[in-house]
Amino acid sequence: MVLVVFSLNAQAVFTEYSGKIIDGRSNKALEAVSLNINETNIGTITNSEGEFVIKVASDYLDSKVTISLLGYDTYSVPLSQLAKADNVIKLYVAVTELSAVSISAFKNAESLVQKVFRDKMQHLDDQSLFMTAFYRETIKRRNRNVSLTEAVVNILKQPNSSSLRDAIQLSKARKSTDYKRLDTVSVKLQGGPFSALYLDIMKYPEHIFTEESIKIYNFSFDEPSVINNRAVYVVNFIPKANVVGVNYIGKLFIDVELLALAGADYALDLSDKKRTKNLLVKKKPKDIVVYPLEASYKVAYKVNGKTWYYNYSNLNLKFKINKKKQLFNKVYTLASEMAVTNWEVNSTDKRIKIKDRLKPTMVITDAISGFSDPNFWGKYNLIEPDKSIEFAIAKIKKNIEKEKQDKKKKSS
Known part of the structure; x- marks a missing residue:
């Protein structure tokens, strides 16, 4: 089957940011937090451990990222103030009064x-x-x-x-x-x-x-x-x-x-x-x-x-x-x-x-080889895997390497 792939901003150069979103008081990881780049439709979601990764085209590096979750005050921060990795961002419970x-x-x-x-x-x-x-x-x-x-x-x-x-x-x-x-x-x-x-x-x-x-x-x-x-x-x-x-x-x-x-x-x-x-x-x-x-x-x-x-x-x-x-x-x-x-x-x-x-x-259908390629997703945004999934992926990679080694031994 031949796929005609429509990729948004396919030719753009991307910068990746990653980190963790936590509750500002309890330090508890926050799941399903929405991150969106202002004035674009680019976004992602945190995993169950509060972790995120978001890839931003170079055209939008002067933008802010808006972070929101039900029951919490929305937080907005310029991308220029974020490190490329290990960001820890705190959200605080919102106080709302409806008459x-x-x-x-x-x-x-x-x-x-x-x-x-x-x-x-x-x-x-x-x-x-x-x-x-x-x-x-x-x-x-x-x-x-x-x-x-x-x-x-x-x-x-x-x-x-x-x-x-x-x-x-x-x-x-x-x-x-x-x-x-x-x-x-x-x-x-x-x-x-x-x-x-x-x-x-x-x-x-x-x-x-x-x-x-x-x-x-x-x-x-x-x-x-x-x-x-x-x-x-x-x-x-x-x-x-x-x-x-x-x-x-x-x-x-x-x-x-x-x-x-x-x-x-x-x-x-x-x-x-x-x-x-x-x-x-x-x-x-x-x-x-x-x-x-x-x-x-x-x-x-x-x-x-x-x-x-x-x-x-x-x-x-x-x-x-x-x-x-x-x-x-x-x-x-x-x-x-x-x-x-x-x-x-x-x-x-x-x-x-x-x-x-x-x-x-x-x-x-199965496509095991993708798990051995660290650059498999390229410029696509994705949801960070949980630690348990990372462990499963690591086991899959080991099995792939073992299969390669076994094939080499047989061929030699």
Whole structure:
């Protein structure tokens, strides 16, 4: 398959900055912090250990980087004041006060949520967008990594009013899977970039809230917060009592000024084991029963002027696999995340050919050799790997070197 790769600022020279974002009082590492270069669409996200790396084109080295996280004051610093590595940046919890009048403008929290979804087109860009994103997926058996996938993808975001589905094209990827440790359940834990993209609930509300499904939830106001120095309503939601089916529990973060969704954290209600048995499994052997232990999701949006754009999403699925006549259960975790690292309005009508599009069910094929190349990602922005993933990559590199040495010995 020949890929036509659209790379934003492909010819530019880049400078890399790295460091860690921590809580200013507790020194605790802060996960999923957004870093964006001012007056551009270049950005990245910190990993679970608060670490980041961001590559900036030489044209923007006089710019500032803006650092933001839900519940914290936004911090902006000139790139000229950052070292190339080992930066430690502190964020401080924001104090926000919303008057009772602000909340009483709505009959109740449910009426606010209905308005957000009903009027969403007022705050979403109804143009075609071309995005570059970094995607990472890990599968663990217990605490051991058995599959690691990383990819840079091009996303053709269709206008929100369009019935056309978004398209994803693989630009660059690497993957290694230990199929012996995944054994017979490997096909049950297939993910992919579409699994993260479909968490864009403004584009795909059918996955959580439709006009009808909103009615099955109880909504309530929580303490307000801030995102990027903008006040947000925090709305809790839980299924109403005696509602049939499997539903969600979570929080919505709604911009106070624009009444647009700034983000959401939610999870499947898995309290009823009988009802959730084999949930999220499309196909399985007859002698296997799958119990989901966790299914949590997160999506975040970025505002540009008065328009909101999909920026980041992640999911975490944990399963217990019971197999007949086996004494011990097996526990697998699938975690995936995708961060938009650059985007532009598709004014030149760029397209992704049908033959080059990833299918929602497609699994990225193995490309182990990429893990041995320290310059594999080149100028692409990515999410820094966690220490556990770095350890897994180190083991993969050792195996690659061992294979090379074994081949040399055989040839000699």
